[in-house]
Amino acid sequence: MRGSVRRLWLAASVEHAVLHEAASADPNETGGILLGYQTSAGRVTVVTDVRSAGPDARHSRFSFVPDYDHDEREAEEVARQSCGVVSYVGDWHTHPGATSATLSAKDRFTLKTIAKQSGGSLHEPVMLVVAGDWKRMLAAWQLIANVLHSRIVSIEIVRFDG
Numbered sequence: 001m002r003g004s005v006r007r008l009w010l011a012a013s014v015e016h017a018v019l020h021e022a023a024s025a026d027p028n029e030t031g032g033i034l035l036g037y038q039t040s041a042g043r044v045t046v047v048t049d050v051r052s053a054g055p056d057a058r059h060s061r062f063s064f065v066p067d068y069d070h071d072e073r074e075a076e077e078v079a080r081q082s083c084g085v086v087s088y089v090g091d092w093h094t095h096p097g098a099t100s101a102t103l104s105a106k107d108r109f110t111l112k113t114i115a116k117q118s119g120g121s122l123h124e125p126v127m128l129v130v131a132g133d134w135k136r137m138l139a140a141w142q143l144i145a146n147v148l149h150s151r152i153v154s155i156e157i158v159r160f161d162g
Helices: 012-025 068-081 105-117
Strands: 007-011 030-040 044-052 056-058 063-065 087-095 127-133 137-145 151-162
Touching: 007 105, 007 137, 012 030, 012 044, 012 087, 012 127, 012 151, 030 068, 044 068, 044 087, 044 127, 056 137, 068 087, 087 105, 105 127, 105 137, 105 151
Parallel strands: 007 044, 007 151, 087 127
Antiparallel strands: 030 044, 030 087, 056 063, 127 137, 137 151
């Protein structure tokens, strides 16, 4: 089913937290990790929780460098508490002042790096981008991997109460 739609189900509480963090960090970029689960085929990703940048993250007007140790500890703790049901599914970050929530070349590289560094546990990570200033736009992207090559596609966001 090559052309089937992929979706990111986003809990309202997650969207609220991300938008709050974006406003708090403005005019600098910020980000964090997305937590949830994926269907076995990766066609649906459900994001049930989010974590913001750790204390050692670096924020500037045009870049954000995560606190990787903090992110890893947070993801491991959530996975432990949920007996492995909820885990790391990708990253989120902001593009303040941007007029669209598209991926930069660095974002595309990051998605590919996430898949490579996951040790096979996350073949098709997602990335949520929040763009704009006073009116925020959200877009979701996913790395689609197969044996011969990978590609990055825009995926539909479906919001749910949670």
